[in-house]
Amino acid sequence: MAKTISTKTLAKKVINHEKTLILDVRNTDEFDNWKIEGGKVEVINEPYFNLLDDVEPVSSRLEKDKEIIVVCAKGGSSEMVADLLEEAGFINAYSLEGGMKAWSEHLEPVKIGDLTDGGSLYQFVRLGKGCLSYFIESNGEAAIIDTARMTDVYENFAEKQGIQIKHLIDTHLHADHISGGLSLASKVDGKYHLPPKDATEVTFDYTPLEEGNDIIVGNTAVKVHPVYSPGHTIGSTSFIIDDTYLLTGDILFVKSIGRPDLAGLAEDWVGDLRNTLYNRYKELSDDLVVLPAHYSFAEELGEGGKVSARLGDLYSKNSGLQVEDEGVFRKMVTENLPPQPNAYQDIRQTNLGQITPEHEEQKEMEIGPNRCAVEG
Amino acid sequence: MEVKKVLDAKGLACPMPIVKTKKTMEELNSGEILEVHATDKGAKSDLTAWAKSGGHELLKDTEEDNVLKFWIKKG
Numbered sequence A: 001m002a003k004t005i006s007t008k009t010l011a012k013k014v015i016n017h018e019k020t021l022i023l024d025v026r027n028t029d030e031f032d033n034w035k036i037e038g039g040k041v042e043v044i045n046e047p048y049f050n051l052l053d054d055v056e057p058v059s060s061r062l063e064k065d066k067e068i069i070v071v072c073a074k075g076g077s078s079e080m081v082a083d084l085l086e087e088a089g090f091i092n093a094y095s096l097e098g099g100m101k102a103w104s105e106h107l108e109p110v111k112i113g114d115l116t117d118g119g120s121l122y123q124f125v126r127l128g129k130g131c132l133s134y135f136i137e138s139n140g141e142a143a144i145i146d147t148a149r150m151t152d153v154y155e156n157f158a159e160k161q162g163i164q165i166k167h168l169i170d171t172h173l174h175a176d177h178i179s180g181g182l183s184l185a186s187k188v189d190g191k192y193h194l195p196p197k198d199a200t201e202v203t204f205d206y207t208p209l210e211e212g213n214d215i216i217v218g219n220t221a222v223k224v225h226p227v228y229s230p231g232h233t234i235g236s237t238s239f240i241i242d243d244t245y246l247l248t249g250d251i252l253f254v255k256s257i258g259r260p261d262l263a264g265l266a267e268d269w270v271g272d273l274r275n276t277l278y279n280r281y282k283e284l285s286d287d288l289v290v291l292p293a294h295y296s297f298a299e300e301l302g303e304g305g306k307v308s309a310r311l312g313d314l315y316s317k318n319s320g321l322q323v324e325d326e327g328v329f330r331k332m333v334t335e336n337l338p339p340q341p342n343a344y345q346d347i348r349q350t351n352l353g354q355i356t357p358e359h360e361e362q363k364e365m366e367i368g369p370n371r372c373a374v375e376g
Numbered sequence B: 001m002e003v004k005k006v007l008d009a010k011g012l013a014c015p016m017p018i019v020k021t022k023k024t025m026e027e028l029n030s031g032e033i034l035e036v037h038a039t040d041k042g043a044k045s046d047l048t049a050w051a052k053s054g055g056h057e058l059l060k061d062t063e064e065d066n067v068l069k070f071w072i073k074k075g
Helices: A007-015 A030-035 A074-089 A099-105 A149-162 A181-188 A266-283 A311-317 A327-334 A344-351 A360-364 B016-025 B043-053
Strands: A003-007 A020-026 A040-045 A068-071 A093-094 A108-114 A120-126 A130-137 A142-147 A164-169 A191-194 A224-226 A239-243 A244-249 A289-290 B003-009 B031-038 B055-062 B067-073
Touching: A007 A020, A007 A099, A068 A099, A074 A093, A074 B055, A093 A099, A099 A360, A108 A344, A120 A149, A120 A244, A130 A164, A130 A289, A149 A164, A149 A181, A164 A181, A181 A191, A181 B003, A181 B055, A266 A327, A289 A311, A344 A360, A344 B043, B016 B031, B016 B043, B031 B043, B043 B067
Parallel strands: A003 A093, A020 A040, A020 A068, A068 A093, A142 A164, A164 A191, A244 A289, B003 B031
Antiparallel strands: A108 A120, A120 A130, A130 A142, A224 A239, A239 A244, B031 B067, B055 B067
């Protein structure tokens, strides 16, 4: 039997920037579409069906006593290949339990910082998809922003610290992953907040997010201040937390900016996107720490797994914020866009409550990278 | 289309559909056709990629009632 490694252990290696060698045995199309990245991960691809008779196609690229983590779609083929490698003398071959499917679901909490009243802010990093959600905790209460589908992770996290989850907030209607906001709100008897302009077709009750209506966490000074910032969707809303952090949703990322086309209205929304990025955000303090809802590039994953940047620095470094000409900007965010996220239309419908896929189907819909960004 | 052999790989999870297909294919002569039935969703892209890398030709594939069927001509 092959030795295995859990997604949790692999996640720690990635966020701690430990040297990690991955042998991905899925077919090359699937590998090229989506793979494990970040930290000091080195990944090589050789489909498992080329290794059935002999591991020779990879043996010259591997070392006999070094750790090799074998990865496939669901964990079956990687187990077989890890066995074959072990028989061939590669004594430290491990199979990733559950494969890419399990990797897509793993959430890793990373502490961003303390808040003025003694509370704290955590970023939950979904390494497999590059999705980021936020857990704001203060005086025994919590608000979660852009909750992922795997709601038990947040529940366990809250329970361990004796915290009650009160507010579930989505910055916008997501198209790349299924929101856990509504289901967790009903489970913990909390409020589910959505931007009203993104929620015109929802089939459930929600609390509308409005600029000026701050959400108070833990009855203290921790303010979650909504800022209307359309562009990725017409309702997209950012949040200033504790006057220090700017949660930008899918409008502004560390190395790129949001794409306006996932609801089919790129031409209509490009002006809003421009206005948000080049005017509205510019009026805010340069010292705000930008915390986005996604990352797309392995190098955005910083020390300890944090994904963040100073707003003022992004105005000099982020390529999406350097486009002076409006026509050039329009072209950049509407033409030659990357492929859309897997099943994005079904995901939008699920998040609107219009369809309710089975649990297994929901997992399948979320396979693959997030693809919510455009690079300048 | 004259099918030489039918392989039932229904209910088997990855990697078994490919492992069995490969084994069965070894019993065929070049130019003969193997028909494979599978239910594992991943079988489609894997069989396509495997056939290509092994020099075989995927003649046709269908999906009906969650059963994937493939016709592969040995190279």
